Amino acid sequence: MDKAISFIQPSRSNLKYLKWSYEAIRKNLGYRHEICMADDFSDDGTWEWMKEIAEKDHNVKIHRNNGPTRLGHTILYDTLINDYATNDIVMIYHADMYALPGLADRILKHIKPGVVVSGTRIEPPLHPQGPEKVIMDFGIEPEEFKEQELLNWYQNSYEPTQETTEGIFAPWAIYKDDFQKIGGHDPLFAPQSKEDSDIFNRFILNGYKVIQTREGCVYHMTCRGSRFADGAKRNPNGEVFMKNRETDEWLSQNVRSTRNFIRKWGTMVEHDPYLKPIITPVYNIGFELEEPCEINLLRELEPWCSHITIPDEELIKKYIELEQSNTDYRLDKRINSVVPKNPTYDIRVKFNPNHMTQQSLQIISQLSKIIQDSGEEGQRFQLDIFDIWIAQMVEHQEDNIVCDSN
Numbered sequence: 013m014d015k016a017i018s019f020i021q022p023s024r025s026n027l028k029y030l031k032w033s034y035e036a037i038r039k040n041l042g043y044r045h046e047i048c049m050a051d052d053f054s055d056d057g058t059w060e061w062m063k064e065i066a067e068k069d070h071n072v073k074i075h076r077n078n079g080p081t082r083l084g085h086t087i088l089y090d091t092l093i094n095d096y097a098t099n100d101i102v103m104i105y106h107a108d109m110y111a112l113p114g115l116a117d118r119i120l121k122h123i124k125p126g127v128v129v130s131g132t133r134i135e136p137p138l139h140p141q142g143p144e145k146v147i148m149d150f151g152i153e154p155e156e157f158k159e160q161e162l163l164n165w166y167q168n169s170y171e172p173t174q175e176t177t178e179g180i181f182a183p184w185a186i187y188k189d190d191f192q193k194i195g196g197h198d199p200l201f202a203p204q205s206k207e208d209s210d211i212f213n214r215f216i217l218n219g220y221k222v223i224q225t226r227e228g229c230v231y232h233m234t235c236r237g238s239r240f241a242d243g244a245k246r247n248p249n250g251e252v253f254m255k256n257r258e259t260d261e262w263l264s265q266n267v268r269s270t271r272n273f274i275r276k277w278g279t280m281v282e283h284d285p286y287l288k289p290i291i292t293p294v295y296n297i298g299f300e301l302e303e304p305c306e307i308n309l310l311r312e313l314e315p316w317c318s319h320i321t322i323p324d325e326e327l328i329k330k331y332i333e334l335e336q337s338n339t340d341y342r343l344d345k346r347i348n349s350v351v352p353k354n355p356t357y358d359i360r361v362k363f364n365p366n367h368m369t370q371q372s373l374q375i376i377s378q379l380s381k382i383i384q385d386s387g388e389e390g391q392r393f394q395l396d397i398f399d400i401w402i403a404q405m406v407e408h409q410e411d412n413i414v415c416d417s418n
Contacts, residue, residue, distance in 0.1 A: 015120050017045045017185060018097035022088035023107040024052035027061060029233065032154040034065065036110040045116055047072045048096045050088040053079040073097070084203020090196040093188060103185035108233035109133075110157070112166050118228025119185045122176060128215055130184040130224040132172070133232040134162075144179050144224065144286045146170075150231060162231055172226035179286035180212050180222040183230055194218055195415030200276065200340050205262070205269035209281040212289045217413045222288060268338045274315040275341055276412060278380045292380045294409040298357030305365035307331055313365070314347065316376050319357050322365075325349045358404040359383065367397045 019037060023030045030049070037047060049072065051059040062074040073096040077083045093102050101123060115131055123129045133145040136152050148165065151157035194214050201207035215222060273281060278297075282290040299317045304324035310331050314320055322328065332343045361379070363372075375382070375396050382395070383405065391402045 015101060016099050017116050017119065018093075018099040018102045018188075019045060019047045019105045020089055020092045020097065020102050021047065021105050021107055022050040022052055022085040022092065023054065023058060024082055025054040025056045025058065026107045027054070027056045027058045028154055030058065030107040031061065032157070033105075033107050033109055033111075038069070040111050040113045041116050043069070043071055045071070046097065046099055048075075048092040049073070050075040050092055051077065052082045052084065052088055053077050082203055086197050086202040086204055086207040087199060089207075093191060093196065097188060100188055101185055102188050102191065103183055105183045106232070108235075109183060110159075110162075110231040112229045112231065113163070115183075115228040115230060118225045122223055122225055123185055123187070125187050125190060126219065127221045127223065128180060128184055128186045128190075130180050130182070130222070131228045131230050132224060132226050133181070134166075134229055135232045135234055138234050142285065142287075144177070144181065145232075146229075152233065154233075157231075166229065170229070174226050176223045176225055177286050178222060179224050179284070179288045180215070181224075181287050182208065184222075186215075186220075190220060194413055198276075198415045200272050201269045203265065205266045206273045206281065207269070209283075209289070210273060210276065212283075213277065213291050213409075214413050214415070216289050216291060217410055224286070271315045272339055272341070275339065277409070278316070280377070291409060293384050293405075293407040294412065295359055295380055295383055296357045296406065296408060297359045297361060297379065298355055300351050300360060300362040302362065302364045303366055305368075307334075309365055309368065311335070312373065313376065314343075316379065317346075317357075317361070319346055319348070319352075319355070321348050321351045323349055358402070358406055359387075360401040360403070362399040362401075363397045369397075372396050372398070 021030070021033070034047065037045065047069075049062055051062055051074070059076050062076075066072045066074045073092070075088070075091060075096060077088065089104060101120070103119065112134075119129050119131060134148050134150070135145055136149045137147050138152070141147050150159075150162040150165075194211075196211075197207045198210050201210055212222070270280070277292070278294045279292045282292070284290060297317045298319040299313060299321065301320065301322040304322060304327055307327060307330060310320075310322060310327065314331070314335075328347050328349055332347065336343050375398065383402065387402050387405055389402055389405050393400055
C-alpha cells in the first residue's frame with residue numbers, strides 16, 4: 013500500500029514505555045510511517061532522547077512543551093496533528109502500546125474519508141474483560157515483556173471471529189481533514205480525561221463510521237503515565253495489579269472533566285459493549301429551586317442543567333468563586349438568583365432542593381433519557397419532587413459537533 017500513517021504520540025515522563033513503543037513501530041512496521049512525538053515538560057530525559065532519535069530517524073517529528081506546567085495530551089494531540097503530521101492519515105497512539113506486525117496495513121485496509129478505524133488491544137489482566145479487546149498476559153512492564161511469545165501467539169494462534177466490529181478506542185486512525193473539520197479535541201477537557209469520549213460522540217454525530225479491525229492489533233500495557241504513574245506488579249501467585257491507586261492529579265482532573273462532560277452532553281459517558289458511543293439528546297433544561305440549599309448540593313445539581321435559579325446571591329457568589337476555575341463555561345451566565353421573566357430554556361424543572369433524596373438525584377442524572385422516552389411538547393407532569401414543564405423538545409447535541417476553540 014502506498015498510503016502512510018502519522019503516529020501521534022504525546023508523552024510525559026514516560027520514557028521507558030515511549031522507547032519500547034518506538035522500537036516496536038520501527039521493528040514491526042518499518043520506516044514508511046511517520047512518528048510525531050511531543051514531550052510534555054518531562055523530567056526523565058524524554059526530550060533528550062527524542063532529539064537523538066530525530067537526528068537518526070528522519071521520519072520522526074518532535075515537539076516540546078517547555079512548561080512551566082504540563083499541557084496534556086488533549087492539547088498536544090492537536091498540536092502534532094495540525095502542525096507536524098505530513099500524512100493524510102493520522103493515528104492517536106499511546107506511549108504504552110506495542111504495534112504488532114501488520115497493524116498499519118490492517119488499518120489502511122478499512123480507512124477512507126468518513127471512517128475512523130481502531131486497532132484491537134491485547135492487554136494483561138489489569139482491567140475487566142470486554143468484547144472489544146483480548147486479555148492475554150505477555151508482560152506488565154517492558155522489562156518483563158515476552159515479545160517472542162506474543163509474536164508466536166499472534167501469528168499462530170490468534171484467530172478473530174470477525175474481521176471488524178463497530179466501536180472506537182485508541183489506537184484510532186482518521187483522515188486529517190475529517191479530524192480538522194470538527195475542530196479536533198475540545199480543550200475544555202485539557203489536560204486529559206473525557207477528551208476521547210467527547211470527540212467520539214462528535215464523530216458519530218457528524219456521520220462518521222467507527223469500526224475496529226480485529227486483525228490489526230497492539231499489545232497495551234494500559235494506563236501508564238498520569239493515571240497509574242508507578243506501573244504494575246505481580247503478587248507471588250503471578251496475579252497482576254497496579255502498584256498504587258490512581259494519582260491525586262489524575263483523580264482530580266477526572267472529576268473536573270466528568271463534570272464538564274455532563275455540562276456539555278447532559279449525561280455521563282455511555283457506550284455499548286463494543287465501545288460504540290450512545291448519545292442521548294441534549295435538551296435546554298432550567299432548574300428553578302424554590303429554596304436555598306447547601307453548597308455541596310448546588311455542586312451536585314449545577315452540571316445537569318443549562319441554567320439554574322437559586323434564591324441565594326451569597327451562595328451563588330461563593331460557588332462561582334470555588335468552581336469557575338474548573339470549567340470554561342461562564343457560571344455567572346448559568347446561575348441566577350431570580351427566575352428570568354422570559355426563560356431561554358425549553359424545559360422547566362421546579363423543586364424544593366431540601367426535599368432531595370438519592371432517588372431524586374438519580375432522576376436528575378437520567379432526566380434527558382426520561383424526557384426522550386416519555387416527554388411531549390406542552391406537557392406538564394410531576395415526577396418525584398419535580399414539577400416539570402416541557403415547552404419544546406428541541407435537541408441541541410449537534411451544536412456540539414464542531415469545536416471552534418482551537
